[in-house]
Amino acid sequence: xxxxxxxxxxxxxxxxxxxxxxxxxxxxxxxxxxxxxxxxxxxxxxxxxxxxxxxxxxxxxxxxxxxxxxxxxxxxxxxxxxxxxxxxxxxxxxxxxxxxxxxxxxxxxxxxxxxxxxxxxxxxxxxxxxxxxxxxxxxxxxxxxxxxxxxxxxxxxxxxxxxxxxxxxxxxxxxxxxxxxxxxxxxxxxxxxxxxxxxxxxxxxxxxxxxxxxxxxxxxxxxxxxxx
Ligand code: DX5
Ligand code: ZN
Numbered sequence: 763x764x765x766x767x768x769x770x771x772x773x774x775x776x777x778x779x780x781x782x783x784x785x786x787x788x789x790x791x792x793x794x795x796x797x798x799x800x801x802x803x804x805x806x807x808x809x810x811x812x813x814x815x816x817x818x819x820x821x822x823x824x825x826x827x828x829x830x831x832x833x834x835x836x837x838x839x840x841x842x843x844x845x846x847x848x849x850x851x852x853x854x855x856x857x858x859x860x861x862x863x864x865x866x867x868x869x870x871x872x873x874x875x876x877x878x879x880x881x882x883x884x885x886x887x888x889x890x891x892x893x894x895x896x897x898x899x900x901x902x903x904x905x906x907x908x909x910x911x912x913x914x915x916x917x918x919x920x921x922x923x924x925x926x927x928x929x930x931x932x933x934x935x936x937x938x939x940x941x942x943x944x945x946x947x948x949x950x951x952x953x954x955x956x957x958x959x960x961x962x963x964x965x966x967x968x969x970x971x972x973x974x975x976x977x978x979x980x981x982x983x984x985x986x987x988x989x990x
Contacts, residue, residue: 766955768980769793770973771827771936773960774818775809775907783821788969794827794849796938796958799842801832804856805905812838812845819846829877829938829958831904832856836863843870851875851898851936854887864893875936879904880912884921891933896956897922901949902939907960911940916952923953946976950983 771794777785786795797815802808819826825848830839835852836859842850850867854876857863867874875896878884880903891897899919902909919935926933937949938958946957959976966972 769956770976771796771956771958772963773798773958776960776964782818786822790823791970791973792824795822795824796827796829799828799830799832803833805831807905812841815842815847816845839863840866840870843867843872847872849873849875851877853877855879855882860890861893880915884918888925891925891929896934896936898936898938900939901937909940911945913948916948919952919954943975943979946979947983950980
């Protein structure tokens, strides 16, 4: 049986915002470029919006993975798919109608995903698995890069993996926040397969080598996890 498809999605939140094209070129070996959209309402920080995502999509060597930390994703999420993001993740805490939001993202041509803050339980959203391609389990409070990894979120990753296994289908599980050489192994063991890393990647002297190292550690940890 083939193992899970382990993917690295470096977060450009830790990149040099004055040189984003060059910063994207440094992660050409990754699977995705993770783009954190913050509106200063859902989280106490402000980053970038749709016009910048559109510009990034034109020059990125890898597909964009947009993480929307914004209010009213029902209204704004499909615009990020139209702007060229190949995956669009919205927070369930902010969505009035998550089913409709997921469907509108897919209708606009992107993979759809929902995200859970550390304090949000997965169980009430299990049925939403029918509507998405990925679930993002946050391993920090959303808003800022460089925070400490919350190992207490691993049971949630396990619960999502268990639900995906039970229901069948191919849904990826992403972890975001504090993912590094020290913490990626436990994420793999819990069942995650897409790893967002901001400071761990852009803080490295040799960015491609760090991406390679994270891949290697993830693959190693994969040996210690049950198949499926
Ligand atoms: C936090 C963002 C993350 C952030 C992760 O709200 O969603 O994507 O960039 O940064 P690190 O990997 O440094 O924790
Ligand atoms: Zn993120």
